[in-house]
Amino acid sequence: MYAQLVESGKAETSEQDVAFQKRIDDGIRIEPKDWMPEGYRKTLIRQIGQHAHSEIVGQLPEGNWITRAPTLQRKAILLAKVQDEAGHGLYLYCAAETLGISRDEMTEQLLAGKAKYSSIFNYPTLTWADIGAIGWLVDGAAIMNQVPLQRCSYGPYSRAMIRICKEESFHQRQGFDIMRALVEGTEDQKAMAQDALNRWWWPSLMMFGPSDKDSVHSEQSMRWGIKQNTNDELRQKFVDQTVPQAEWLGLTVPDSELSWNEEKGGYDFGEPDWNEFMEVIKGNGPCNRERLEARQKAWDDGAWFREGLMAHAEKQSAPIAAE
Amino acid sequence: MSKEWPLWEVFIRGQHGLSHRHVGSLHAPDAEMAMKNARDVYTRRNEGVSIWVVESAKITASNPDEAGAMFEPSESKVYRHPTFFDIPKEVGAM
Numbered sequence: 001m002y003a004q005l006v007e008s009g010k011a012e013t014s015e016q017d018v019a020f021q022k023r024i025d026d027g028i029r030i031e032p033k034d035w036m037p038e039g040y041r042k043t044l045i046r047q048i049g050q051h052a053h054s055e056i057v058g059q060l061p062e063g064n065w066i067t068r069a070p071t072l073q074r075k076a077i078l079l080a081k082v083q084d085e086a087g088h089g090l091y092l093y094c095a096a097e098t099l100g101i102s103r104d105e106m107t108e109q110l111l112a113g114k115a116k117y118s119s120i121f122n123y124p125t126l127t128w129a130d131i132g133a134i135g136w137l138v139d140g141a142a143i144m145n146q147v148p149l150q151r152c153s154y155g156p157y158s159r160a161m162i163r164i165c166k167e168e169s170f171h172q173r174q175g176f177d178i179m180r181a182l183v184e185g186t187e188d189q190k191a192m193a194q195d196a197l198n199r200w201w202w203p204s205l206m207m208f209g210p211s212d213k214d215s216v217h218s219e220q221s222m223r224w225g226i227k228q229n230t231n232d233e234l235r236q237k238f239v240d241q242t243v244p245q246a247e248w249l250g251l252t253v254p255d256s257e258l259s260w261n262e263e264k265g266g267y268d269f270g271e272p273d274w275n276e277f278m279e280v281i282k283g284n285g286p287c288n289r290e291r292l293e294a295r296q297k298a299w300d301d302g303a304w305f306r307e308g309l310m311a312h313a314e315k316q317s318a319p320i321a322a323e
Numbered sequence: 324m325s326k327e328w329p330l331w332e333v334f335i336r337g338q339h340g341l342s343h344r345h346v347g348s349l350h351a352p353d354a355e356m357a358m359k360n361a362r363d364v365y366t367r368r369n370e371g372v373s374i375w376v377v378e379s380a381k382i383t384a385s386n387p388d389e390a391g392a393m394f395e396p397s398e399s400k401v402y403r404h405p406t407f408f409d410i411p412k413e414v415g416a417m
Contacts, residue, residue, distance in 0.1 A: 031387065033384065033386070033387050034387050035388070080367075083363075083367070084367065087363075087364050087367065090349060090364050091347055091364075094330075094347055094348045094349065097330070097348075102327055103327060103350060104327050159347075160347070163346075163347070167368070306328065307326075309328070309352040309353075310326050310328060310352045312352065312353075313352040313353035313356075317353075
């Protein structure tokens with residue numbers, strides 16, 4: 001999810017490549033110091049980097065509501081959730097670093113607009129209900145995408161995903177719980193929940209990336225065991241899981257084409273607006289600029305701290321000069 | 324140009340009686356900060372009762388390309404496993 005439109009390299013067919021592919025087909029994990037094709041390494045750096053950036057940038061829309069959470073308990077829960085996102089970003093940066101890119105390089109790529117993050121975080125959080133919708137839908141979609149990634153062929157990524165998935169279900173439940181409190185409240189509160197669903201539904205479906213027929217990078221990633229399911233498979237699963245939850249809440253999914261298809265045992269649903277998706281990816285979403293500015297500011301404002309602690313550590317470990 | 328904080332590996336004892344296990348890595352300027360960061364990053368949900376941090380650069384790792392030769396001696400000595408020896412049924416459990 002968190003990694004959309006990741007370009008993947010082409011597989012070569014040298015002896016080493018054949019042995020590598022066999023290892024993947026045999027289900028043996030690849031570890032940092034093992035030989036790997038350059039395309040595999042680059043695809044993973046892009047994907048894990050993008051995923052890490054998404055976790056970090058993803059803190060911003062939610063952080064927007066920490067000071068305005070309706071109760072002290074909701075505030076403490078949201079703080080814990082946002083802290084988890086920071087942790088997830090850190091697990092993932094470390095996994096990417098095992099492939100030979102530094103943390104600073106990744107940060108620089110993000111700030112320069114060269115590395116992407118999930119399109120979803122470029123939408124604004126206008127009301128408290130948006131925090132509910134994000135947990136329920138956005139984290140729900142993330143889980144859908146991340147569960148299969150636990151079986152990714154690259155060991156450090158797979159292990160990071162296992163940790164993340166363990167923590168993620170709290171995120172989705174807290175979101176659903178916010179929505180539930182709202183729909184059980186006043187008419188205005190229920191309307192607020194419906195409005196949040198209306199605005200977050202389509203961007204959530206876009207999180208899975210373009211339709212399989214337009215997804216140019218999927219095939220090689222699937223062969224390499226980086227990706228386990230196609231975008232459309234996961235999107236279908238997400239819709240099938242979420243629609244009954246919306247019904248339970250008494251909310252209406254904003255899709256006039258949505259209907260149960262008995263034959264396929266799943267819902268038929270409309271197409272997200274892919275032009276909007278491409279625009280947001282290109283940097284023209286409602287909050288792209290604001291998000292990058294916030295990351296740039298954090299990076300700049302933290303420079304004295306990073307440098308100061310490093311200088312202190314070096315001074316402490318330096319041998320004491322002779323009198 | 325600022326210097327990046329070094330990388331540390333984090334090991335956690337999940338419960339009393341178990342060994343420390345590698346859980347991941349993080350960046351920190353020194354051991355004290357590595358310990359604090361390890362607590363925040365890797366033990367938010369009762370994952371451990373004890374933490375070790377060690378600078379990644381100080382770890383010597385075996386080379387995966389030489390794994391064959393490295394571990395061959397243990398593969399070729401099947402008699403090290405008790406199942407190598409046939410013990411007659413009448414003798415009973417051993």
